[in-house]
Amino acid sequence: MTDAPPVKIGILTISDRASRGIYEDKGGPAIREELSRIIASPWVAEARVIPDELDLIAATLVELCDTAGCGLVVTTGGTGPAPRDVTPEATERVCEKMMPGFGELMRSVSLRVVPTAILSRQTAGIRGQSLIVNLPGKPSAIHDCLDAVFPAIPYCLDLIGAGRIDTDPAVCKAFRPNS
Ligand SMILES: Nc1ncnc2c1ncn2[C@@H]1O[C@H](COP(=O)(O)OP(=O)(O)OP(=O)(O)O)[C@@H](O)[C@H]1O
Numbered sequence: 001m002t003d004a005p006p007v008k009i010g011i012l013t014i015s016d017r018a019s020r021g022i023y024e025d026k027g028g029p030a031i032r033e034e035l036s037r038i039i040a041s042p043w044v045a046e047a048r049v050i051p052d053e054l055d056l057i058a059a060t061l062v063e064l065c066d067t068a069g070c071g072l073v074v075t076t077g078g079t080g081p082a083p084r085d086v087t088p089e090a091t092e093r094v095c096e097k098m099m100p101g102f103g104e105l106m107r108s109v110s111l112r113v114v115p116t117a118i119l120s121r122q123t124a125g126i127r128g129q130s131l132i133v134n135l136p137g138k139p140s141a142i143h144d145c146l147d148a149v150f151p152a153i154p155y156c157l158d159l160i161g162a163g164r165i166d167t168d169p170a171v172c173k174a175f176r177p178n179s
């Protein structure tokens with residue numbers, strides 16, 4: 001635990017229908033619930049729900065990273081092959097550095113659950129002092145994917161100066177090579 005201010009975490013739902021209110025957004029609340037289970041140190045959420053529009057996704061990612069000051073941004077939706085699925089393109093547009101291992105691990109874990117896991121182009125990347133991680137739109141994918149990659153996230157945030165996150169070791173053992 002630290003006396004540092006709580007880390008801000010962006011929770012970005014990218015869904016045409018959830019953003020129009022055609023169905024209730026279940027992805028954003030599922031991410032919030034999963035993060036609350038994993039993270040033991042103070043954090044605050046910045047949640048947004050937007051349609052699958054490339055420019056808007058990119059602008060919202062920039063706003064969450066640069067203006068809201070989120071050290072971590074987790075997106076859900078828009079990672080597939082359909083014409084309107086453009087979340088990975090928006091992520092690549094705003095990041096200086098891509099972190100392909102996140103997508104590789106999440107797809108590999110998801111393949112144990114569903115054969116269509118290979119249809120997700122989910123990725124991750126660094127923008128300044130923020131880590132952006134894409135999750136698929138299916139709310140059930142959130143638990144599988146976040147649990148798989150979260151052990152490496154606190155150290156990644158340390159390395160980019162994004163603020164410190166401590167996990168509940170009973171739920172997720174964060175790995176910091178130097179401690
Ligand atoms: N934010 C969400 N809340 C609840 N269910 C969702 C959400 N996003 C996706 N889903 C569900 O998962 C399915 C697959 O997600 P996917 O993002 O591929 O859908 P989509 O057809 O592109 O959604 P949309 O039209 O809303 O952009 C959807 O058909 C929907 O049933």
Ligand SMILES: Nc1nc2c(c(=O)[nH]1)N[C@H]1C(S)=C(S)[C@@H](COP(=O)(O)O)O[C@H]1N2
Binds near residue numbers: 078121141
């Ligand atoms: N863990 C997990 N991963 C998953 C899925 C899922 O249900 N669970 N759905 C797959 C499917 S069917 C698609 S089309 C892609 C892309 O989904 P998205 O466009 O909603 O991001 O994610 C894949 N990855």
